[in-house]
Structure formats: structure tokens, C-alpha cells
Amino acid sequence: MKWVPVFSGRHPVVFQAGHCAMTDIQATEASGTFAAERASKPPFAGINWNWLGLLPFLIFVALFLVAPVLYLVNGAFQNAEGQYTLANIIALGSDNIVSSYSLSIRLSLVSAGIGALTGLLVAYAVILGGLPDWVRHAFTTFSGVASNFAGVPLAFAFIATLGRLGLVTLIFRDVFGVNIYAVGFNLFSFWGLALTYLYFQLPLMLLVVTPAMEGLKAEWREAAESLGASRAQYWRLVALPVLTPSVLGCFLLLFANAFGTLATVIALTGSSYSVVPIMLYNQIRGNVLYNPNLGYALALGMVVIMAVTNLLYLVLRNRAERWQK
Amino acid sequence: MKRFPAVSTLIVIVAALYFLVPLYATFDFSLRMERGVLSFAAYRDVFQSDTFIATLTFSAIASLVAIVLGALIIVPTAYWVRLKLPKVRPLVEFLTLLPLIIPPVVLVFGYMRIYGNDSFLPLTTTDPGTNVLLVIGYTILSLPYMFRAVDNGMAAIDIATLTEAAESLGASRMRTIRTVIFPNVRSAIMSGAFLTFSISLGEFVMASLLNRPAFGPYLVQMGQDYAYQPAALAIMAFGVTWASMALMQLFATRKPGQRLFPRIPSFTPRSVKP
Structure with a gap:
């Protein structure tokens, strides 16, 4: 499973970007109906559970849109043995x-x-x-x-x-x-x-x-x-x-x-x-x-x-x- | 007094000729299969072909499943983003626009490598698996249109209050999404659906590279083997595209809850005015 490192390297970036955004929303929403719900789970108080609603979409897009492209991009910089090289990019000049x-x-x-x-x-x-x-x-x-x-x-x-x-x-x-x-x-x-x-x-x-x-x-x-x-x-x-x-x-x-x-x-x-x-x-x-x-x-x-x-x-x-x- | 717009008229006539002549020529050509007479023989021939029926059915089903899958993924996501995560909207929008940048030939290339033989999810090794992959591919291709249509539909209704x-x-x-939100954006989904349908019905690249018995590869094969049938197929394809676009427009401009056709006034006896 060659694609895993690429994918897992990318995933946290995506997640963090969204996570920063989340904390702001949390602040504005703290007085809403979900504050009570959140307060009842002290160990995870800092995590915004709204994220889970996006998971199906994100997983689908990651598996069938992002990962295939990243696999090809990664492969473009490798030789047949899996070592990183620029030979393929140079060969585009043929x-x-x-x-x-x-x-x-x-x-x-x-x-x-x-x-x-x-x-x-x-x-x-x-x-x-x-x-x-x-x-x-x-x-x-x-x-x-x-x-x-x-x-x-x-x-x-x-x-x-x-x-x-x-x-x-x-x-x-x-x-x-x-x-x-x-x-x-x-x-x-x-x-x-x-x-x-x-x-x-x-x-x-x-x-x-x-x-x-x-x-x-x-x-x-x-x-x-x-x-x-x-x-x-x-x-x-x-x-x-x-x-x-x-x-x-x-x-x-x-x-x-x-x-x-x-x-x-x-x-x-x-x-x-x-x-x-x-x-x-x-x-x-x-x-x-x-x-x-x-x-x-x-x-x-x-x-x-x-x-x-x-x-x-x-x-x-x-x-x-x-x-x- | 207004001058007669000569330049504009000339431009419009030339453009109209460019658009209409190929359509007329194709139609004319499609009628000439039998020597010396104009007939619908080419159309008859196409409809009698089992491959035509089989491939068209295959592609129609694949398109429909892709539309349903797309709606199931996009509607809850668009809803959730508008309701709870407005700040990730740019990210979601960007992801849904990616299929316009990634050519289908590149996307399917990646699929064949990732979901091939020694994969964690070896979809391309079985026929049903490959069909699933094709449907998923069509769903991905439809993301830009589906998301935009549904998102516009949601902008038109007050989601927060409804929720x-x-x-x-x-x-x-779940019940809110299913019985309140979904019916309200049904028009928007339909409008995205018809565009998706017209794109994926005759799609060639993905179907061909995944080796599916779909309508696109059938069309190309017909083009290589016959002369008159392709013209007949082109006319029919134009008709389907036209119908899809008309229905898309119809649904896109319809307000939630509005009837597709105005209600026929009932023939109850009118009360006599005093």
C-alpha cells in the first residue's frame, strides 16, 4: 500500500486547517443549544464534534479524488524501484x-x-x-x-x-x-x-x-x-x-x-x-x-x-x- | 430613428449557420441509408441492435446510481456546512471544483493504479467492483455541478429556521434532513441531476479505460464500423442533451414547493355573483 504515507501526510494538514477554523465557531456558538451537550463530555471539551458531519464527504473525496492524483504525482518522482528521482520529469523533455x-x-x-x-x-x-x-x-x-x-x-x-x-x-x-x-x-x-x-x-x-x-x-x-x-x-x-x-x-x-x-x-x-x-x-x-x-x-x-x-x-x-x- | 443593426445581423446569421448547418447535415445524412430514398432506416437499425439497448441501459443505470450517490453525499454535506461549519465552505467548495481541473483520463489512471490488483480495495479485479468504480468516477465528475446546484438551492431557503x-x-x-431539507432542495438536486445525466450517459474515457460495456465506447465503435448509424446516434444524442438541459433549466428556476405545471383549474361550478 504505497499511497498510505502520502495520504496520511496530507490528511493532518487538511484536518488542522479546518480545526483552527472550528475554534472560532465554537466561541460564537457557546451559548447555543450544543453548549450543554459539550459540557457533559469534559475530556473532549476542546474538540468540535461538528467535524464528524463532514467525514463521509471528506473520506469519499480523499479516496476517489485526492488519493488517486497524489499517487500519480508521487509516482512521477519515483523510478521503477520506488526510489525518488527527477528522471521522469527530465524524460518529459524527450x-x-x-x-x-x-x-x-x-x-x-x-x-x-x-x-x-x-x-x-x-x-x-x-x-x-x-x-x-x-x-x-x-x-x-x-x-x-x-x-x-x-x-x-x-x-x-x-x-x-x-x-x-x-x-x-x-x-x-x-x-x-x-x-x-x-x-x-x-x-x-x-x-x-x-x-x-x-x-x-x-x-x-x-x-x-x-x-x-x-x-x-x-x-x-x-x-x-x-x-x-x-x-x-x-x-x-x-x-x-x-x-x-x-x-x-x-x-x-x-x-x-x-x-x-x-x-x-x-x-x-x-x-x-x-x-x-x-x-x-x-x-x-x-x-x-x-x-x-x-x-x-x-x-x-x-x-x-x-x-x-x-x-x-x-x-x-x-x-x-x-x-x- | 434607429439604424438597422447590419453588423449584428450579419454576425448572428453567420453564427446561426455555423450552429444549424451541422445539425441539418447530420439529420440529412442519417436519412440516406437506403439508396435513393429518405428513410429512418438508420434509426431502425440502431434500435434493433441489442448492443445499443444493452450499452444504453448500462450507462443510464450507471448515471442514475451516480446521481443518487452524489445526492446522498452532497445534500447532507452542503446542509451541514451551511448550518454548522460555514468557515470550511471554501475548502469544501474547492474540493468540489477539483474535478474540473483533474482531467477524467488522469483520474481514471489513478483509480486503476490504486484500486488494482494488490490494493487494499481491489475494485478493478471484479466486474461488479469495476462498475462501482465507474459509478464513483461519475459521481466525482458531477461534484462541481451537484454541489453548486444544491448549495444554491439551500441559499434560497432558511435552513437554520427550518432546522x-x-x-x-x-x-x-436524520429526520430533519430527510423530511424537511431534502424535499426543499429537490428541485436543485434534479437540476444538478440532469446535467450529470447528460455528461455521464455518453461518457467515453472512464468507461473505455475501465473496459465497461457502456454507451460511450459503443458510440466510438459504431463510428469506426458504420457510416449512417453514427449520424442517427448523433441526432438522438443532441435530442437527449437538449431535453436534459431544458429539464435542468426548468428545475433550476423552480421555487421550492412550486408545481412543475400550473394546476389545472378545477371545474367546480362557480358561485353566481350576487
């Missing part, structure tokens, strides 16, 4: 792994960039564009569905649309006389994946950037106009600086969303397109790296990228919320 |  990370990061950047830009445009159009309310309502509702319509069925939909025999491909061929596959388009490639991801990225962007768009107060625009600002100046000097933290934050969220995508890629290109999640998937199935501990390091890399992205997202979101009060 | 009222009437803690 060519095939670096190119896999690079592909994943480029794909996620491109997909998040396009998603953020188009999502912003659509958000502007439906919220501030002067269109009837039902347009906005339709887009919001549809976005709720489309942002969750990912995975395998999404890949099928795009194969039926832009695959070699897809409807749009055939329309281009028969109506415009252009074989899009002959002029360089390929659904089962980098740009094909980016275009497919857009189907859930754009709606997600629309949903998460809406509060920021709505936060642009009409007074700001009126103030700018009454001071003689042009439309362009208003956007450049007022609206965009206010929107920037939100947009950057949403961009990071989209990045993380694309980075973790696996099922869509498998259904579209099979398990040979080596983005990081696919590489890890293949490693789990068949130890293609011939080194289990290197697999752990690969997983650690994914978690680190996801954690940093989400952390930055939270920081930016806090900054953005300043304007939404 | 005091129940206790002064002599109800035990």
Missing part, C-alpha cells in the same frame, strides 16, 4: 512528448482564441447589437445545449457535415465545383479539430462573457459621448479595458476546456492523433512509453497545466468582478 |  505537449497547447490556444473572438462578437451582437430579445434568448438557450454537446456525437455531426462525403463538402463540390479536400482542407487534421471544438467553445464563451457584456453600463457610454468621444474611442478606451480581464479569463477557461478534450479527438481521428490526453490514454491502455513512471509524469504535466490555467482564470475573474458590482 | 423548527418538534437530525 522529442515525442514535447511535440505532443506542443501540439496540444497549440491546438488549445488556437481553438480558445477563435472561440473567444467569435464568442465575443456574437455576445456583442445579441446583447448590445440592437437585435430583438428573442434572438438573444434563442442563442443563450442553444448555447446551454451546445456547450454540453461534446464528445463522440459532436465528431459524428462534423463528419456528416464536413467529412469526405459530408453535406457541405458535397455542396461545395456539386454547386461550386470546389473539392475542399483537394484544396487543402481536412476535417481530420489540426484545423478540422479546431473548427469542431468551436462548436462547444463559442457557446461556452457566449455564456461566460455575457455577465461582463451586461456589466458595460449605458452611463459610461453616455459619459464618453458627452465628452466628445467617438464610437471607436469609447470601445478602445472604456469598454475594452473593462472587458479585458473577463475576456482573458474566459480565454483560459476555453483553453483548459480544449486541453482536456479526448473523446471528440478519438471519434474524429482515432487514437493516433497524439495530443497529450490521447498519448496518456494510449499509455494507460498499453504502456506505449515502456515506462509506467513516465506515464505518471505525463499525467502530472496535464494536471499542472490545467491547474495553472484554472488558477489564472480565477484570479482574472476576481479582477473582472470589480466592474460588475 | 430549529424541526428540532423543536422533536425531529432527529
Whole structure:
């Protein structure tokens, strides 16, 4: 049972953090109904029994969320004999792994960039564009569905649309006389994946950037106009600086969303397109790296990228919320 | 006079085309299995397949059990945190958000190592054990949505007063949760449940790596073997996602105790006004 030391090393920290918090609550609550109950147990008077109510949750999360990740993190720093080493982390620098990370990061950047830009445009159009309310309502509702319509069925939909025999491909061929596959388009490639991801990225962007768009107060625009600002100046000097933290934050969220995508890629290109999640998937199935501990390091890399992205997202979101009060 | 919003209209039309064309194309494609005519043959073919029924049933049951397990863990926890331990809220919230950071492929990798052969809890060595692990995995994936939904639901009701009222009437803690708190957050649970359902029904990574006969791996297999059936499956999946989201919205905006549909006015004879 290798994981025990890791787990038991972590557990007291979690417990103590909560325990300090508890003593304050105890003080404020001392006059409550539970004071009598507590007084009848002098030997444990300092312990807050309310903690026990959280145990089922904490045990569940520790066993099935924290421990598995810590096991992998621990394994990433060990060799096959269980000695601690940095060899696996260094081995992440080998060519095939670096190119896999690079592909994943480029794909996620491109997909998040396009998603953020188009999502912003659509958000502007439906919220501030002067269109009837039902347009906005339709887009919001549809976005709720489309942002969750990912995975395998999404890949099928795009194969039926832009695959070699897809409807749009055939329309281009028969109506415009252009074989899009002959002029360089390929659904089962980098740009094909980016275009497919857009189907859930754009709606997600629309949903998460809406509060920021709505936060642009009409007074700001009126103030700018009454001071003689042009439309362009208003956007450049007022609206965009206010929107920037939100947009950057949403961009990071989209990045993380694309980075973790696996099922869509498998259904579209099979398990040979080596983005990081696919590489890890293949490693789990068949130890293609011939080194289990290197697999752990690969997983650690994914978690680190996801954690940093989400952390930055939270920081930016806090900054953005300043304007939404 | 207001100008016609030309730019916005153009953006909206292009976006709408991008969203609707793939749906139309997929639907159109799914009808073309029989040469020369439009028919629902692909759908018929899918429904007649035993694997389709078996895998769909498996995944539906796994999702439902995951939802129940999630509710059983989240409702008492959210309740307890709001009532007794408001200061640990950030910790609990952080833990429930972790599944958004840990990719499922990493999580299941850890499961296979920790709960494998020479483990203290060798779940993956038996079929029922692996099923349990899959359900637990889905429960973990649903934590962010479940906790947020239930926690929002609890914010809408006055838990402290309800609890005091129940206790002064002599109800035990369990009974308070079961008969007072639970019914009040039922809408919130349902709203989280539909999102969980739509996520885990077609989930691929965990099911595939744990080697379960689930719907996600079946879909991928279909995509490799057939042309028209996958399109039919995609249309159906879109329908299920749509229905789940609609029901989620419905339950999320419903107030505790409010009826799902307005009561049909009864046809009692109206008294004649004097």
C-alpha cells in the first residue's frame, strides 16, 4: 500500500486547517443549544464534534479524488524501484512528448482564441447589437445545449457535415465545383479539430462573457459621448479595458476546456492523433512509453497545466468582478 | 430613428449557420441509408441492435446510481456546512471544483493504479467492483455541478429556521434532513441531476479505460464500423442533451414547493355573483 504515507501526510494538514477554523465557531456558538451537550463530555471539551458531519464527504473525496492524483504525482518522482528521482520529469523533455505537449497547447490556444473572438462578437451582437430579445434568448438557450454537446456525437455531426462525403463538402463540390479536400482542407487534421471544438467553445464563451457584456453600463457610454468621444474611442478606451480581464479569463477557461478534450479527438481521428490526453490514454491502455513512471509524469504535466490555467482564470475573474458590482 | 443593426445581423446569421448547418447535415445524412430514398432506416437499425439497448441501459443505470450517490453525499454535506461549519465552505467548495481541473483520463489512471490488483480495495479485479468504480468516477465528475446546484438551492431557503423548527418538534437530525431539507432542495438536486445525466450517459474515457460495456465506447465503435448509424446516434444524442438541459433549466428556476405545471383549474361550478 504505497499511497498510505502520502495520504496520511496530507490528511493532518487538511484536518488542522479546518480545526483552527472550528475554534472560532465554537466561541460564537457557546451559548447555543450544543453548549450543554459539550459540557457533559469534559475530556473532549476542546474538540468540535461538528467535524464528524463532514467525514463521509471528506473520506469519499480523499479516496476517489485526492488519493488517486497524489499517487500519480508521487509516482512521477519515483523510478521503477520506488526510489525518488527527477528522471521522469527530465524524460518529459524527450522529442515525442514535447511535440505532443506542443501540439496540444497549440491546438488549445488556437481553438480558445477563435472561440473567444467569435464568442465575443456574437455576445456583442445579441446583447448590445440592437437585435430583438428573442434572438438573444434563442442563442443563450442553444448555447446551454451546445456547450454540453461534446464528445463522440459532436465528431459524428462534423463528419456528416464536413467529412469526405459530408453535406457541405458535397455542396461545395456539386454547386461550386470546389473539392475542399483537394484544396487543402481536412476535417481530420489540426484545423478540422479546431473548427469542431468551436462548436462547444463559442457557446461556452457566449455564456461566460455575457455577465461582463451586461456589466458595460449605458452611463459610461453616455459619459464618453458627452465628452466628445467617438464610437471607436469609447470601445478602445472604456469598454475594452473593462472587458479585458473577463475576456482573458474566459480565454483560459476555453483553453483548459480544449486541453482536456479526448473523446471528440478519438471519434474524429482515432487514437493516433497524439495530443497529450490521447498519448496518456494510449499509455494507460498499453504502456506505449515502456515506462509506467513516465506515464505518471505525463499525467502530472496535464494536471499542472490545467491547474495553472484554472488558477489564472480565477484570479482574472476576481479582477473582472470589480466592474460588475 | 434607429439604424438597422447590419453588423449584428450579419454576425448572428453567420453564427446561426455555423450552429444549424451541422445539425441539418447530420439529420440529412442519417436519412440516406437506403439508396435513393429518405428513410429512418438508420434509426431502425440502431434500435434493433441489442448492443445499443444493452450499452444504453448500462450507462443510464450507471448515471442514475451516480446521481443518487452524489445526492446522498452532497445534500447532507452542503446542509451541514451551511448550518454548522460555514468557515470550511471554501475548502469544501474547492474540493468540489477539483474535478474540473483533474482531467477524467488522469483520474481514471489513478483509480486503476490504486484500486488494482494488490490494493487494499481491489475494485478493478471484479466486474461488479469495476462498475462501482465507474459509478464513483461519475459521481466525482458531477461534484462541481451537484454541489453548486444544491448549495444554491439551500441559499434560497432558511435552513437554520427550518432546522430549529424541526428540532423543536422533536425531529432527529436524520429526520430533519430527510423530511424537511431534502424535499426543499429537490428541485436543485434534479437540476444538478440532469446535467450529470447528460455528461455521464455518453461518457467515453472512464468507461473505455475501465473496459465497461457502456454507451460511450459503443458510440466510438459504431463510428469506426458504420457510416449512417453514427449520424442517427448523433441526432438522438443532441435530442437527449437538449431535453436534459431544458429539464435542468426548468428545475433550476423552480421555487421550492412550486408545481412543475400550473394546476389545472378545477371545474367546480362557480358561485353566481350576487
